[in-house]
Amino acid sequence: MNAAIRAVTRAAIYEGWRVFGVYRGWEGLIMGDIKEFNSASVSNTIQRGGTILKTARSEEFRTPEGRAKAAANIKKFGLDALVVIGGNGSLAGAQVLAAEYDIPVIGLPGTIDNDLYGTDSTIGYDTALNTIMECVDKIRDTANSHDRIFFVEVMGRDAGFLTQNSAIAAGAEAAIIPEDQTDIDQLATFIGRGIRKSKNSSIVLVSEKDGGAMHYAERVRQEYPEYNVKVSILGHLQRGGSPTAYDRILASRLGVASIEALKEGQRNIMVGIKNDQIVYVPISRAIKMDKPIEKELINVLSILSI
Numbered sequence: 001m002n003a004a005i006r007a008v009t010r011a012a013i014y015e016g017w018r019v020f021g022v023y024r025g026w027e028g029l030i031m032g033d034i035k036e037f038n039s040a041s042v043s044n045t046i047q048r049g050g051t052i053l054k055t056a057r058s059e060e061f062r063t064p065e066g067r068a069k070a071a072a073n074i075k076k077f078g079l080d081a082l083v084v085i086g087g088n089g090s091l092a093g094a095q096v097l098a099a100e101y102d103i104p105v106i107g108l109p110g111t112i113d114n115d116l117y118g119t120d121s122t123i124g125y126d127t128a129l130n131t132i133m134e135c136v137d138k139i140r141d142t143a144n145s146h147d148r149i150f151f152v153e154v155m156g157r158d159a160g161f162l163t164q165n166s167a168i169a170a171g172a173e174a175a176i177i178p179e180d181q182t183d184i185d186q187l188a189t190f191i192g193r194g195i196r197k198s199k200n201s202s203i204v205l206v207s208e209k210d211g212g213a214m215h216y217a218e219r220v221r222q223e224y225p226e227y228n229v230k231v232s233i234l235g236h237l238q239r240g241g242s243p244t245a246y247d248r249i250l251a252s253r254l255g256v257a258s259i260e261a262l263k264e265g266q267r268n269i270m271v272g273i274k275n276d277q278i279v280y281v282p283i284s285r286a287i288k289m290d291k292p293i294e295k296e297l298i299n300v301l302s303i304l305s306i
């Protein structure tokens with residue numbers, strides 16, 4: 001997030017434009033919590049987790065009255081355009097505001113969930129993926145030493161990208177993701193494969209949706225009491241920490257591209273990355289279209305976990 005804020009700020013100043021930082025997202029736009037930024041405002045931030053602008057979930061922005069206050073502040077501070085960094089909720093808000101008040105908006109995909117259509121990766125996803133992989137590496141020491149099955153719960157809201165890919169990266173035995181509900185019973189399939197018999201321990205990564213790891217652990221305790229089952233919920237560990245090089249570079253490229261897009265007169269688009277090339281996607285598509293998980297990823301895990 002900070003790498004993106006830094007890139008937007010500096011690329012705009014490079015063009016001779018003035019830049020204002022809006023604190024606490026839509027909430028700050030409503031309250032007028034807005035400060036002018038210079039190049040030094042974003043010094044020493046690229047390596048930091050979280051966001052120097054802070055963030056908030058705003059109920060008031062969901063109301064027409066809230067958005068009217070936000071629009072009044074856009075006028076008061078003389079803002080000609082907004083660059084909005086965030087996930088589905090933030091970009092959906094941007095779309096509504098743009099439609100109601102005719103303000104040019106450029107979205108940058110910022111979420112660990114990687115669930116925005118039209119971009120191969122979102123800012124924060126790679127960092128979270130690496131964090132999960134490192135945590136699972138550590139959990140495996142206990143799983144192995146004690147011959148246990150671990151159900152490790154991974155964030156991602158409705159999407160299984162973090163779960164599926166961290167399972168591959170950490171060499172997990174299985175991943176249970178929302179997108180693969182075609183399997184009638186993923187747990188029974190996993191147990192049925194007899195993984196537990198051929199290995200000392202097993203690690204199953206489970207997406208947080210629909211009861212998450214607790215749900216599956218409880219089922220195993222009841223249906224297969226012979227197994228020693230543990231649960232680990234990684235929680236907000238996954239949302240923090242210094243970003244990976246990939247995320248810093250991605251955020252820097254997307255941030256610069258957002259200013260290029262504004263220069264070109266683009267509006268109401270999200271800047272994304274496809275096959276390592278910058279792309280523009282209408283915000284309406286980015287937030288509404290389903291982003292499928294490649295079947296190949298599901299295959300890779302099941303082949304490699306025998």
Ligand code: F6P
Nearest residue numbers: 087111112113155156157208239
């Ligand atoms: O959308 C990003 C995300 O980290 C999800 O993966 C997770 O479900 C949610 O946000 C957590 O949000 P909060 O910190 O508000 O509980």
